[in-house]
Amino acid sequence: MGRMSRRAFAVAALAALTPASSASAVPRHPRHPRATTEMRGMWLATVANRDWPSRTGLSASQQRAELIAHLDTAVRNRLNTVIFQVRPTADAMWPSSYEPWSQYLTGTQGKDPGWDPLGTAVAEAHARGLELHAWFNPYRIANHTDPQRLAASHPARRYPEWVVTYGGKLYYNPGLPQVRAFVQDAMLDAVRKYPVDAVHFDDYFYPYPVSGQTLDDDAAFYWYGGGFASRADWRRDNINRLVSEMLSRIKTIRPSTQFGISPFGVWRNAATDSRGSDTRAGVQTYDDLYADTRMWVREHWIDYICPQLYWHIGNAAADYAKLLPWWASVARDSGTRLYVGEALYKAGDKAQPADWRDAGELSRHLTLAKKYPQARGHVYFAAKDVAANRIGAMERVVADHYAQSARSPR
Secondary structure (H helix, E strand, O other): OOHHHHHHHHHHHOOOOOOOOOOOOOOOOOOOOOOEEOEEEEEEOOHHHOOOOOOOOOOHHHHHHHHHHHHHHHHHOOOOEEEEEEEOOOOEOOOOOOOOEOHHHHOOOOOOOOOOHHHHHHHHHHHOOOEEEEEEOOOEEEOOOOHHHOOOOOHHHHOHHHEEEEOOEEEEOOOOHHHHHHHHHHHHHHHHHOOOOEEEEOOOOOOOOOOOOOOOOHHHHHHHOOOOOOHHHHHHHHHHHHHHHHHHHHHHHOOOOEEEEOOEOOOOEOOOOOOOEOOOOOOOHHHHHOOOHHHHHHOOOOOEEOOEOOOOOOOOOOOHHHHHHHHHHHHOOOOOEEEEEEOHHHOOOOOOOHHHHOOOHHHHHHHHHOOOOOEEEEEEOOHHHHHHOHHHHHHHHHHHHOOOOEEOOO
């Protein structure tokens, strides 16, 4: 099947299986006319209290005030989208029907924080003319290996056979069909309840490889891997099914909600695959994370892709100036919009190469991207760094490229 027909098939495949929601929508305030249409986004990370809340245990009013401050920061910098991490570790930043409240709110997983962060974020973002993309991590359970530290009600404790330990962390096993169904249900609970503008995945599918360790999915491969030439092909199929099924179910529940993914920036090196990029990256999503990100774009299984091009122009192993045109060529004529993930967090960091201590590095990324019509905008990691504006890097981007406001693409 062709790209569009295959996407249409994927959407239709589950249409009869998932009832549409009639959840009430938060009213949108009318937006002022804008001459420009491009993505201008920032990630708002909650895992380990990276961006928000600043620490666990704040009162509901303090948490809300901090969240609103991040939205106002986005507006001041003429951004139009906030990508809010609402399921960082198989938990929830909303009253979920499937998983416990996130520990990053109160310090205790499962403890009610006394308010609804996601519901508030959607309403307050829309009131400011911002899109709110709900960011989910599908398989990560915990950044430790002790199931007893999870809330007593946690599904990983009820179904220990779903869990694998790897690299000092707990994960749901992507090779189990019942896991794939459950994590979809848990994420889609938010889509049913709130008019989020997009569902967003980051770069975590199968875990990043850890030297000397093996992910134990032997039993799952035995039961479900028949017919595949290799375990790697089976693992990729598991992730492909997650992506294609999520597309179908999102569009059935709330057709206006987009589906976007922000993968690690290298699909495959050209030395591995002639279709790959002119890079020498130590990680390749196709081979190491079992995520065929190139295919998802070409088959239009996602509305947008936002590869994390977290390298400076001229980087020896992964040059921003080589990866950007490669991704532009992948997105060309696919129907999938290309946004570029930008490493704002590196600006001014003395531990980074000298290029990142130049306040103009990020601005040059945007200048270069203007040469490629497939590049429809940029997303900055992350909210705390947008507010900090170290060495004036974000201020330079705004001054050079964001003279007026812009709508996000649709």
